[in-house]
Amino acid sequence: MSKHAIDLTLNGQRRSAGVEARTSLADYLRLDAGCTGVHLGCEHGVCGACTVTVDGRAVRSCLMLAVQADGCAVTTVEGLAAPDGTFHPVQQAMREAHGLQCGFCTPGVLMTFAALTGGEARASEEELVSAMSGHVCRCTGYQGIRRAARALAEGTVGAGAGAAE
Amino acid sequence: MKPAPFDYERPASIAEACRILSEAGGGATVLAGGQTLMPLLNLRMSQPFILVDIGRIAALQGVSRGGDGTRIGAMTRQADALADPLLAAHLPALVTALGHVGHHQTRNRGTVGGSVALGEPAAEMPAAAVALGAMLELTSVRGTRKVPADGFYIGPYMTALEPDELLTAVTYPDWPEGHLVLFREVARRPGDFALVGMVGAAVVEEGIVTRAGLAWFGMGPTPIRMRQLEAALVGAALAGLDAHALAALGVADSAPFDDHHASAEYRRTVGRRILARSLREAFALKETA
Ligand code: FES
Numbered sequence A: 001m002s003k004h005a006i007d008l009t010l011n012g013q014r015r016s017a018g019v020e021a022r023t024s025l026a027d028y029l030r031l032d033a034g035c036t037g038v039h040l041g042c043e044h045g046v047c048g049a050c051t052v053t054v055d056g057r058a059v060r061s062c063l064m065l066a067v068q069a070d071g072c073a074v075t076t077v078e079g080l081a082a083p084d085g086t087f088h089p090v091q092q093a094m095r096e097a098h099g100l101q102c103g104f105c106t107p108g109v110l111m112t113f114a115a116l117t118g119g120e121a122r123a124s125e126e127e128l129v130s131a132m133s134g135h136v137c138r139c140t141g142y143q144g145i146r147r148a149a150r151a152l153a154e155g156t157v158g159a160g161a162g163a164a165e
Numbered sequence B: 001m002k003p004a005p006f007d008y009e010r011p012a013s014i015a016e017a018c019r020i021l022s023e024a025g026g027g028a029t030v031l032a033g034g035q036t037l038m039p040l041l042n043l044r045m046s047q048p049f050i051l052v053d054i055g056r057i058a059a060l061q062g063v064s065r066g067g068d069g070t071r072i073g074a075m076t077r078q079a080d081a082l083a084d085p086l087l088a089a090h091l092p093a094l095v096t097a098l099g100h101v102g103h104h105q106t107r108n109r110g111t112v113g114g115s116v117a118l119g120e121p122a123a124e125m126p127a128a129a130v131a132l133g134a135m136l137e138l139t140s141v142r143g144t145r146k147v148p149a150d151g152f153y154i155g156p157y158m159t160a161l162e163p164d165e166l167l168t169a170v171t172y173p174d175w176p177e178g179h180l181v182l183f184r185e186v187a188r189r190p191g192d193f194a195l196v197g198m199v200g201a202a203v204v205e206e207g208i209v210t211r212a213g214l215a216w217f218g219m220g221p222t223p224i225r226m227r228q229l230e231a232a233l234v235g236a237a238l239a240g241l242d243a244h245a246l247a248a249l250g251v252a253d254s255a256p257f258d259d260h261h262a263s264a265e266y267r268r269t270v271g272r273r274i275l276a277r278s279l280r281e282a283f284a285l286k287e288t289a
């Protein structure tokens, strides 16, 4: 069993750590880095609750080893809001559209939407909805999440349109 | 739900990876995108001594064109392949199949080579490689050999890959511009493995089918090439094609089994229907039955 030194950027901050080879990125983020917003529903790639972004792409952190994230930029739900607490547009959209109930699936959904709509990315509503196949939500029936996706794609977040229907 | 301990190696070159695989004498497992391997590790269904992460080997990345067709480096992520302009131009059937592999989030990590090498019988990539006539490049300290995808698959997750070999690239021969794409699958949910699926390509010149490559997935222990259907298609005039009869011929080359997802009978029935529909669509045939 080997141990490895890793350096990564987590939510904008440089971090170094020593990890066992078998430690998943999810466990490293939760147990070592304290990012408990990374939720673990299944630990084998089925539920999507553990989704984070690695170098800007949405990935399942239970299906990646921490050592594989060496040199990468990782963002978790903790890294979405501004330092003063202002919501990221994806958070605002989910709030307006009532896209969550218990919130267990939510951090994963937020990270997928953030990867697909943040920065240069401009996913269509259809692309966002199709990416939702990678998430299981046991509460909402997905309709609120769908409305959030529409608001994000149409750029109407904050316009008060999300909750209508 | 945590993997058993293992050693981890991250070689920087193909040669180094092959050396590690050779020295491990079968105790090493290759980690590509990890989207199938990681669940198996987490569930302790796989317990390798050494994990060889090929994710940082630059020579395994990317798509290129050569005399023998389009070459995809084994570590090319499925998401990158899906967005690749060369593949869009030359291998539309493969791109269509890629869109059905897992989910957006798993395609961001999962690789073309990983899926081809693993040989899951219900997966799209192995069947697409068989149908399109791909050649697999297998490299070890003993050298590189080329093996056709049709013949590589022996059983579920069993392939011709030796323990010391690494799949380094998959090369798909050219299909002429404007060739027809055939693809259909039935899965319970998007992103699930297919219960039944089919993929292929065909060429029609002046009303005659001149080339066809078709394969099933989820219809037996390996991807299965529809040899009888291909033989019936090639040389046939479009006007005389009967989708219903052809689909029955396609199903003749299949070996589905009962499992907890579906019965063999269901797979044969659905397989025949999706194949007939796909043939009708691709060749613009009239509904006969
Ligand atoms: S915990 Fe990672 S997909 Fe469920």
Ligand code: FES
Pocket (backbone or CB within 6 Å): A099, A100, A101, A102, A103, A104, A105, A106, A136, A137, A138, A139, A140
């Ligand atoms: S809000 Fe409860 S699982 Fe999605």
